[in-house]
Amino acid sequence: MSTATTASATAARLDALRAEGRPALVGYLPVGYPDVDRSVQAVTTMVDAGVDVVEIGVPYTDPVMDGPVIQEAAEAALHGGTRVRDVLRVVEAVAQHSGGRVPALVMSYYNPVLRYGVEAFARDLSAAGGAGMITPDLIPDEADEWSTAADAHGLDKVYLVAPSSTPERLRLTAQASRGFVYAASTMGVTGARDAVGDRAERLVADTRSAGAAHVCVGLGVSTGDQAAQVGRYADGVIVGSALVRTLLGDAPWSERLDDLGRVTAELATGVARARTAEGTS
Amino acid sequence: MPAKPVRDALTETLAASDAGRLADVHGPYFGQFGGRYVPEALIAALDELEAEFRKAQADAAFAADLERLHREYTGRPSPLTEVPRFAEHADPDGAVRILLKREDLNHTGSHKINNVLGQALLVKRMGKSRVIAETGAGQHGVATATAAALLGLECVVYMGEEDTRRQALNVARMELLGATVVPVAVGTRTLKDAINEALRDWVTNVESTHYLLGTVTGPHPFPEMVREFHRIIGAEAREQVLERVGRLPDVVAACVGGGSNALGLFNAFLDDDGVELYGFEAGGEGIESGRHAARFSGGAPGVLHGARSYLLQDDDGQTRPSHSVSAGLDYPSVGPAHSWLHDIGRATYEPVTDDEAMEAFRLLCRTEGIIPAIESAHALAGALRVGRRRVAEGLRDQVILVNLSGRGDKDVATAATWFGLLDGTTTEGDR
Incomplete structure (x- = not known):
């Protein structure tokens, strides 16, 4: 398997942060909400406010892993005419804006990529400066075509594990992933929750035992305190709905961006104190 | 010679299958189609389900339980009815005989109960207490609510908001049976979005809940398992046709939404080379209108709801909305086994428009005293078309077997509106 031989920008970033004594803040926003230009503004705002890795979502008509907030944004983005290729523009903007410091991963359901052409998508994503792709409905068992293309273009392959994953599947997924393994904190879809599932810590430990070098946790994190709590044991804290939510609604765009920056900064403070005495109190 | 008893058909159904027969191909793949394109969170449940299904296939007690339910509860075997007055509309000189497999006479009014009882027995074996289901026309939702009531399971049915309006009586039926019906108000508000919502529920509650999927789509093992639970339709019909006609039919026809009845x-008949198989999809307002659910005429291979199959999609791989006068065929993808049968040329799939289906609907009512489901009316219209075509090719003594997959009680309001019966006008009788 080529996992060991292909360098991963995302893994390198996580290692650098680990050396600084903190986990990464991984922020998700969909391309095209409320339109492509403003989604570029939103992502760069998020970068300036302190995310370490970005995930850019491709809106899809049938997002079965997403809760109401991300569904609403995706539906609006599609309604506004967002195309799959627009995600490459956002990836490019992140690469330029951060001088390559912030890895940009695409998060996409499989069919839009399949239709684009798996090899062509990998080629174009790599050319745009993208780090790789997270695949919520593609498991390693079905991913031969994507895996070959990702290896050929030096892209990260981020697969998910869940509290229901068996030890055998954790091994398979850890083995197939590059960049990090995405651990779903709870059984469910995306969306803010009052508490992050207590199964997350166990799942991260089990995934590490199964051979994963880096494990980030997503689903349900929305506050700085939750980020600090999850950041104690995870290499990265993934936040989606709590960020997307700041952009929904009718407030003036500048206010929505301010809100996004404020929530991002709060989460960034959370991960910064995750491994200090204050963070664990 | 009497029709083969239900028990024999089931033993055949559940016996370990031989390799080399098209009828026995196992999942997860049917040619390049099928698979498991789902979140990792569901894989453990799918593995558990497959393991339980394999154990049940080898368990005579499971077969006996299901056989008893089929006979005493569903009313199997369902009869075979010849419809000569209807068949005259294919050829007035009687060159075409049409035989209907009467799945409409099953308890709950369609073939759906075959699969639902099988899966519900598996749910009991797995020790789960809650089932969820999607429904379009309401037939699968009603069947699931029925089985849940019978076996004491909690039942939640997801239904597109648009469909809850089109099929208000079926919503009431499900609620009478103790189920909770959840209207889905996102996306296209039809069957596709009901499935999305059911999958979200399943990802969240998978440890207590079984997703009782209603057709031969979805991730492995559903396409194979649901086929196995419906295998009894063909097993009975084959024996019945042999008994009635003395030979196999020339043509076998069925409507195809997800494709379970087909x-x-x-x-x-898959391994009977002389039997031609026809699946009829919803042609809606015509392929050129873009408003249809004809995946083989207007779609391309892709991934939706866990399986790779033919799919209505745009250039970006976004699912295109489907359209049909019948809610049960109004779905943008199709079971992977059908995509495989299409690609290897073993079955032929053709669209039937709303107009053609409603004309066949009216014809069966008037000529035979049978009100079919509008879904099944697509198969009836297709059978007439194929019959006429074969007569035009010079063929005679044609025997066409049609699956009458459901009854039309649920469609009376739609049909009455279609034929203008509610505003004081009536259409002219055909006789």
């Missing part, structure tokens, strides 16, 4: 019937 696959259940086709399966018994």
Whole structure:
């Protein structure tokens, strides 16, 4: 398997942060909400406010892993005419804006990529400066075509594990992933929750035992305190709905961006104190 | 010679299958189609389900339980009815005989109960207490609510908001049976979005809940398992036709939404080379209108709801909305086994428009005293078309077997509106 031989920008970033004594803040926003230009503004705002890795979502008509907030944004983005290729523009903007410091991963359901052409998508994503792709409905068992293309273009392959994953599947997924393994904190879809599932810590430990070098946790994190709590044991804290939510609604765009920056900064403070005495109190 | 008893058909159904027969191909793949394109969170449940299904296939007690329910509860075997006055509309000189497999006479009014009882027994074996289901026309939702009531399971049915309006009586039926019906108000508000919502529920509650999927789509093992539970349709029909006609039919026809009634019937004839198989999709307002659910005429291979199959999609791989006068065929993808049968040329799939289906609907009512489901009316219209075509090619003594997959009680309001019966006008009788 080529996992060991292909360098991963995302893994390198996580290692650098680990050396600084903190986990990464991984922020998700969909391309095209409320339109492509403003989604570029939103992502760069998020970068300036302190995310370490970005995930850019491709809106899809049938997002079965997403809760109401991300569904609403995706539906609006599609309604506004967002195309799959627009995600490459956002990836490019992140690469330029951060001088390559912030890895940009695409998060996409499989069919839009399949239709684009798996090899062509990998080629174009790599050319745009993208780090790789997270695949919520593609498991390693079905991913031969994507895996070959990702290896050929030096892209990260981020697969998910869940509290229901068996030890055998954790091994398979850890083995197939590059960049990090995405651990779903709870059984469910995306969306803010009052508490992050207590199964997350166990799942991260089990995934590490199964051979994963880096494990980030997503689903349900929305506050700085939750980020600090999850950041104690995870290499990265993934936040989606709590960020997307700041952009929904009718407030003036500048206010929505301010809100996004404020929530991002709060989460960034959370991960910064995750491994200090204050963070664990 | 009497029709083969239900028990024998089931033993055949559940016996370990031989390799080399099209009828016995196992999942997860049917050619390049099928698979498991789902979140990792569901894989453990799918593995558990497959393991339980394999154990049940080898367990005579499971077969006996299901056989008893089929006989005493569903009313199997369902009869075979010849419809000569209807068949005259294919050829007035009687060159075409049409035989209907009467799945409409099953308890709950369609073939759906075959699969639902099988899966519900598996749910009991797995020790789960809650089932969820999607429904379009309401037939699968009603069947699931029925089985849940019978076996004491909690039942939640997801239904597109648009469909809850089109099929308000079926919503009431499900609620009378103790189910909770959840209207889905996102996306296209039809069957596709009901499935999305059911999958979200399942990802969240998978440890207590079984997703009782209603057709031969979805991730492995559903396409194979649901085919196996409907195999009884074809097994019975094959024996009944042999008994009635003395030979196999020339043509076997069924409507194809997800494709469970069609696959259940086709399966018994897949390895009979002389039998031509036809699946009829919803042509809606016509392929050129873009408002249809004809995946083979207007779609391309892709991934939706866990399986790779033919799919209505745009250039970006976004699912295109489907359209049909019948809610049960109004779905943008199709079971992977049908995509495989299409690609290897073993079955032929053709669209039937709303107009053609409603004309066949009216014809069966008037000539035979049978009100079919509008879904099944697509198969009836297709059978007339194929019959006429074969007569035009000079063929005679044609025997066409059609799956009458459901009854039309649920469609009376739609049909009455279609034919203008509610505003004081009536259409002219055909006789």
